[in-house]
Amino acid sequence: MAQDWKNISEAACAVLNTEKATDKATVARQVAAKWRTETLAFKFTETPPTRPARPNRPDLLAPNEMPRRRKGGNESNRRALLHAVAHIELNAIDLAFDIIARFGAKMPRGFTDDWIGVGDDEARHFMLLNSRLKAHQSYYGDLPAHDGLWQSSMDTATNLPARLAVVPMVLEARGLDVSPAMIEQFKSTGDATSADVLQTIYNDEIGHVAVGSRWFKFLAGKLNREAESWFQELVSKYFHGQLKPPFNTHARNRAGMPASFYEPLAKKA
Numbered sequence: 001m002a003q004d005w006k007n008i009s010e011a012a013c014a015v016l017n018t019e020k021a022t023d024k025a026t027v028a029r030q031v032a033a034k035w036r037t038e039t040l041a042f043k044f045t046e047t048p049p050t051r052p053a054r055p056n057r058p059d060l061l062a063p064n065e066m067p068r069r070r071k072g073g074n075e076s077n078r079r080a081l082l083h084a085v086a087h088i089e090l091n092a093i094d095l096a097f098d099i100i101a102r103f104g105a106k107m108p109r110g111f112t113d114d115w116i117g118v119g120d121d122e123a124r125h126f127m128l129l130n131s132r133l134k135a136h137q138s139y140y141g142d143l144p145a146h147d148g149l150w151q152s153s154m155d156t157a158t159n160l161p162a163r164l165a166v167v168p169m170v171l172e173a174r175g176l177d178v179s180p181a182m183i184e185q186f187k188s189t190g191d192a193t194s195a196d197v198l199q200t201i202y203n204d205e206i207g208h209v210a211v212g213s214r215w216f217k218f219l220a221g222k223l224n225r226e227a228e229s230w231f232q233e234l235v236s237k238y239f240h241g242q243l244k245p246p247f248n249t250h251a252r253n254r255a256g257m258p259a260s261f262y263e264p265l266a267k268k269a
């Protein structure tokens, strides 16, 4: 894979334009390593694609077209769960490099530093899940996946505070709510390795929500907006789902997002 990127936006777009999932994760990690050795200029010359390149499979469906998962802890459910999380991680790689390429130029350098760290984590998460899928006689692309995450990204392509409110502060925070039960499910079926992988991801994701809420508060301060009410306004306008309790308040608090941010939205729903 070529690595002759001249600046951070070229490198970020290289991740977005990589089609094969494992290659995308590899390029993401290479870009992060290069950024950390300061061999990439903090310069923005490229426009990111509306949609990142993706492999032919999985088929991307609207969320309401997704096959319903039956309750219970059988092998095919566990495989579907690992596949769903792998798909989220692949989207998360693209989302991290998209936010850099799209919005990094107008933000302090620390913004790019933070999202490079997130993108590197997401690439590592994808690789970990890919290896768990293999252990379960499967692979990424084996099952259909939903396109809701990229839809949210396109809805907020020109509005950074809305992107931060919807992607890290609603969608990634939702991941914190559902992870502990998922980890328990793998533990109880004797798949301690998958449980460990999901635990690692969970710990890292608290940091990602923290990055999102920190930069959201930075913008609120800069524009003299009250962070909680601004967050609620943006979520109501740009997020087309519901905020579903129960919330993992412990993890959300650690990520700098107290209940005063999201509880009023859940009540309205």
Ligand SMILES: [Fe+2]
Pocket (backbone or CB within 6 Å): 089, 092, 121, 122, 125, 201, 205
């Ligand atoms: Fe992740």
Ligand SMILES: [Fe+2]
Pocket (backbone or CB within 6 Å): 092, 118, 122, 172, 205, 208
């Ligand atoms: Fe994340």
